[in-house]
Amino acid sequence: MERIYLDHAATSPVHPEVAELTYDMMKKHFGNASSIHGFGRDSRRILDQSRIVFAKSINAKTSEITITSGGSESDNTAIIETALSRKEIGKHLITTAVEHHAVLKPMEYLEELGFEVTYLPVDETGKVDPADVKAALRKDTILVSIMYANNEVGTLMDIGTIGKIIKESDSAAYFHTDAVQAYGSEDIDVKRDHIDLLSVSAHKINGPKGIGFLYINEDIHLPSLIRGGEQEMKRRAGTENIPAIAGFKKAVEIMEADRSARLSSFEKMRVFLLEQLEKAGVDFELNGSPDQHLEHIISLWTKGVSAEQLIVSLDLVGIALSAGSACTAGNIDPSHVLIAMFGSDSPRIAETIRISFGLGTTMEQIEILVEELGKAVRRLKKT
Ligand SMILES: Cc1ncc(COP(=O)(O)O)c(C=O)c1O
Structure with missing residues (x-):
């Protein structure tokens, strides 16, 4: 049985060239980048070269990459350190109801510390209205954190418009965007879009896990969340993981070289998948924005069929995809994203699956998916 991985939004396989390079680096470049001897200098050089590639990929300066x-x-770091270091200016933050928990949990933590957070609603496509951002901005707003693209439904936010609104307002708010899902698909330009802080993760673009970066605009001084040594220009303590950083650099280079071919093939796969599902008589609806979305994320409401049962059935035939809702410790928690889009009574909450394409996905795999999904839906609808 060929196993088919269609859960690239959860994490992506490491590109073979990245794996090879990372392993090679582990063997050869173990020096501490802070050491002044040759071993250390070798590591430092790799670190510096990688930072140049990361910075260029979002039109930032190398000194702006941590x-x-x-x-x-x-x-x-972006949320907690901004709040703690700017509390004399104000204690109000703005975000959306559909952010990843890596944003929502720090926001909840800040509320416990006495900060006030406005959670903006989204429409049925998962989009926040820039006019709502404008209306929520206050003199004491210190940070707006709005994701570039949603990880569950793939909807893209109007980041450029929102950035402009924040810059033109009388508020002193910084603009942070979680670009973890968008990086690799979208043409990200922090200067064009007035972004002050931006989060990226390597494991979504076929890089190693446990490595990423935070872009911090050069005019901002942000204390380190991880305190200790003076690495990363005193912005993040800890001995640098040179093999993972070099692997991440390689993943970015491959991602940039392949981007347009990859995106056009995902677009074809997406259209093909939806057409074939319709032909196969599967009763479904697409969640998310019909025109402003990441090509590789497809969130489907499989009407009348439990997502949990569907995922287990497909797993039995070797196909891996995920529920619209996050699985934690074997349980499926209702998705806060789908609840924000459709309300907590919507059948979509328990009947949504997420299919996500990536490295190694082929049309043949999509054909198999359509066949198996069709079979499983027919069987589960009867029971
Ligand atoms: C939108 C978004 N933000 C943040 C994260 C967390 O990134 P990491 O797994 O690198 O900590 C994820 C991972 O799923 C994500 O999808």
């Missing part, structure tokens, strides 16, 4: 352990740390 390497972190991934999306969660970048989000936590």
